[in-house]
Amino acid sequence: NAGVTQTPKFQVLKTGQSMTLQCAQDMNHEYMSWYRQDPGMGLRLIHYSVGAGITDQGEVPNGYNVSRSTTEDFPLRLLSAAPSQTSVYFCASSYSGRGRYYEQYFGPGTRLTVT
Amino acid sequence: AQTVTQSQPEMSVQEAETVTLSCTYDTSESDYYLFWYKQPPSRQMILVIRQEAYKQQNATENRFSVNFQKAAKSFSLKISDSQLGDAAMYFCAYRSSYSGGGADGLTFGKGTHLIIQP
Numbered sequence: 001n002a003g004v005t006q007t008p009k010f011q012v013l014k015t016g017q018s019m020t021l022q023c024a025q026d027m028n029h030e031y032m033s034w035y036r037q038d039p040g041m042g043l044r045l046i047h048y049s050v051g052a053g054i055t056d057q058g059e060v061p062n063g064y065n066v067s068r069s070t071t072e073d074f075p076l077r078l079l080s081a082a083p084s085q086t087s088v089y090f091c092a093s094s095y096s097g098r099g100r101y102y103e104q105y106f107g108p109g110t111r112l113t114v115t
Numbered sequence: 116a117q118t119v120t121q122s123q124p125e126m127s128v129q130e131a132e133t134v135t136l137s138c139t140y141d142t143s144e145s146d147y148y149l150f151w152y153k154q155p156p157s158r159q160m161i162l163v164i165r166q167e168a169y170k171q172q173n174a175t176e177n178r179f180s181v182n183f184q185k186a187a188k189s190f191s192l193k194i195s196d197s198q199l200g201d202a203a204m205y206f207c208a209y210r211s212s213y214s215g216g217g218a219d220g221l222t223f224g225k226g227t228h229l230i231i232q233p
Contacts, residue, residue: 033220042119042206042223043160058220090160103150104221106160 001026006091006107013081013114021076021110023091031094032074033104036060036087043090049074050096081114088112117142117209121224128197129232135182136192136227138207146212149183149190150221155203163205166190168212194229202231 007022025032033048035058045058049068063085065077074093078085088111092104118141128134140149151163166174166183173181178195194201208221 035221040225042208042225043221044223045220048220088158092160103162103165105162106152109158 003027004091004093004105004107006089006110008110009108011110011112013078013112015081015083015114017081019078019081021078021089021091021112023074023076023107024072025074025091025093025105026072027093027095027105028071029093029095029105030071031096031104032068033058033092034064034066034074034076035090035092036085037090037109038087046076046089078112083114086112086114117144117147117211117222119207119209119222119224121205121207121227123227124225125228125230127230127232128194130197130199132197133193133195134197134229136194136205136207136229138190138192138224140188140190140207140209140222142188142209142211144211144213148210148212149181150208150210151179151181151190151192152206152208152223153201153203154206154226160206164192197231199231199233202229204228 004025030051034046035043037043047066049055088109090109091107094104095102120139147168149166153161153163164176180193182191204226206226207224
């Protein structure tokens with residue numbers, strides 16, 4: 001299993017540009033999520049999905065869109081990049097079953113710089 | 116909303132010694148999950164240990180163990196026989212047992228930078 005994969009690993013954008021961060025997992029996990037990590041901070045939840053076709057907002061959703069058309073993929077779209085979105089972005093997935101939740105598996109992260 | 120506090124921005128320990136990292140959290144829920152994640156310089160988030168709140172027994176994973184004090188809302192991580200490879204940022208995280216309404220996802224502390232002195 002490849003686990004959780006993210007592309008690209010690094011990206012530089014100009015203010016106002018748009019782009020999509022890709023995330024895929026091959027563990028058949030229902031739950032997927034996106035976090036951002038800023039210096040001196042823990043990870044903060046942007047958006048999450050509990051299954052194909054179902055998404056919801058986390059703590060810091062503004063400026064980002066998500067969709068989940070398949071179990072495997074959960075892309076994150078930046079609509080109009082701003083310097084405040086300079087961060088490291090992590091995708092994660094986890095299994096949930098029998099009413100319990102299990103640990104999240106993280107991708108390697110994407111370092112995004114907006115100039 | 117739940118909050119997670121790690122009061123030690125940085126800790127230093129001699130190789131082979133024991134170190135304890137502190138974590139406290141605030142919640143009104145009775146059922147939840149707590150995690151410790153390790154983030155080495157590679158920035159990969161690696162699960163160290165997991166604790167379910169309804170379990171009174173403290174979780175252990177080899178050299179890593181927790182002291183879970185539910186009434187005190189405390190969840191400290193003890194690393195025994197510290198090794199150079201343990202050097203990393205350590206994050207404490209909380210997850211509600213509920214789903215929906217923003218409850219999904221992990222709430223992280225700001226992290227503790229662990230330095231291992233050879």
